Amino acid sequence: MVAQNESSSPKANVSLFEQGIRCRIEAFALNAEALIEQAQKRDVVDMVESLELKLIELSHLLNDAKMLRDITQS
Secondary structure, eight states: OOOOOGGGSHHHHHHHHHHHHHHHHHHHHHHHHHHHHHHHHTOHHHHHHHHHHHHHHHHHHHHHHHHHHHHHHO
16 A cells, blocks of 8 residues: 655645646636726727626636635534
8 A cells, every 4th residue: 555645735735726726816816907908909809808808707707716725614
């Protein structure tokens, strides 16, 4: 039987999951500048498409954050 590596422990996995969410939040915030540029250029078609993509991205991020909350509260 192979000993389980500490990095694959549930606690380490939750920590990595949380770190990934934090990185995605930072990336989301940094990418918001592109939306501002599109709004200033009045490129409505690109702006709408970008907003739709950001909405999907934010929805996935929220779901992952809720899952992290549920995992850490158990």
